[in-house]
Amino acid sequence: xxxxxxxxxxxxLAALGLGTAAALLSGCAGPSGSSAxxSSAxxSSPAEPPAVEPFLTPEEFPGVDGSTACIPLIAxxxxxxxxxxxxxxxxxxxxxxxxxxxxNMGVYDSELIRLLIVYEAPDYVKEEIAQAGTQxxxxxxxxxxxxxxxxxxxxxxxxTLDQLRExxxxxxxxxxxxxxxxxxxVAFQRGEDSGSQTLFRNLLIGDGDLMExxxxxxxxxxxxxxxxxASYNNSANAIGFSVxxxxxxxxxxxxxxxxxxxxxxxxxxxxxxxxxxLCNDFYAVVRSxxxxxxxxxxxxxWLSTDQGxxxxxxxxxxxxxxxxK
Numbered sequence: 001x002x003x004x005x006x007x008x009x010x011x012x013l014a015a016l017g018l019g020t021a022a023a024l025l026s027g028c029a030g031p032s033g034s035s036a037x038x039s040s041a042x043x044s045s046p047a048e049p050p051a052v053e054p055f056l057t058p059e060e061f062p063g064v065d066g067s068t069a070c071i072p073l074i075a076x077x078x079x080x081x082x083x084x085x086x087x088x089x090x091x092x093x094x095x096x097x098x099x100x101x102x103x104n105m106g107v108y109d110s111e112l113i114r115l116l117i118v119y120e121a122p123d124y125v126k127e128e129i130a131q132a133g134t135q136x137x138x139x140x141x142x143x144x145x146x147x148x149x150x151x152x153x154x155x156x157x158x159x160t161l162d163q164l165r166e167x168x169x170x171x172x173x174x175x176x177x178x179x180x181x182x183x184x185x186v187a188f189q190r191g192e193d194s195g196s197q198t199l200f201r202n203l204l205i206g207d208g209d210l211m212e213x214x215x216x217x218x219x220x221x222x223x224x225x226x227x228x229x230a231s232y233n234n235s236a237n238a239i240g241f242s243v244x245x246x247x248x249x250x251x252x253x254x255x256x257x258x259x260x261x262x263x264x265x266x267x268x269x270x271x272x273x274x275x276x277x278l279c280n281d282f283y284a285v286v287r288s289x290x291x292x293x294x295x296x297x298x299x300x301x302w303l304s305t306d307q308g309x310x311x312x313x314x315x316x317x318x319x320x321x322x323x324x325k
Contacts, residue, residue: 062114077117077315098120098121109132281320
């Protein structure tokens with residue numbers, strides 16, 4: 001695809017992002033009488049979580065965009081900050097995915113998008129934002145991980161970082177080379193505009209070699225990748241990747257399991273401790289010009305408070321600040 005066609009496609013998807021933001025604002029403008037669901041502390045926590053007090057009306061909540069894997073968290077933030085019923089908040093959330101969310105705020109300067117809950121932007125989007133001269137404030141609010149998915153019948157339980165790099169460089173091509181069956185490795189990737197592909201490049205590949213995946217091995221959506229691995233020839237020779245909380249909180253398929261990496265299985269505990277070797281942060285983002293009393297700045301600041309940290313925990317994620325403090 002040439003650059004002109006690529007920009008045109010992104011512009012079209014950005015326009016879709018504007019529509020989803022408007023839908024969110026409309027959805028959050030519904031009844032606000034019900035209070036946010038009571039938060040309960042994790043079993044391992046001896047202390048009561050702080051009470052969450054709404055401080056915005058549904059109509060005041062800023063237009064939000066972000067990454068697919070952050071949808072449950074966005075819904076919890078809406079519920080906790082506005083008192084909206086969580087089910088209602090969940091039905092209102094729609095996002096335009098990582099790259100397009102960043103573009104909506106940083107390149108196209110959409111007035112409807114005032115807050116991002118998002119994974120790291122692809123390099124080409126960072127360049128676009130720099131060229132646009134948009135000034136953004138961002139901070140890590142949570143921690144996730146890049147995880148690798150295989151068929152449950154695959155006898156391989158763990159791979160090293162070097163083995164994964166060699167597989168995706170096309171130098172290890174058969175599972176028997178890593179202790180598995182004598183079967184060719186079918187390695188799925190995502191498109192370059194995918195947030196999980198960005199993490200895959202940043203966390204694992206770096207400046208190393210990466211084979212080009214044919215179209216049928218690069219599904220457009222994270223759900224498509226999971227479905228493809230689950231159904232590929234009904235065999236155990238496929239491998240792919242996602243982010244942990246998408247698989248854990250949003251979308252899984254029977255017959256699949258997560259690989260350990262360097263002998264460590266991904267979980268909330270191993271991500272919090274960073275024992276799992278492919279951890280990454282996700283972010284809250286607002287324009288640097290957002291006023292201190294603007295709804296988006298209030299939510300942005302709140303996410304670092306005890307109540308905001310509890311919100312992130314309640315949504316099932318590892319909060320960044322509880323790990324760092």
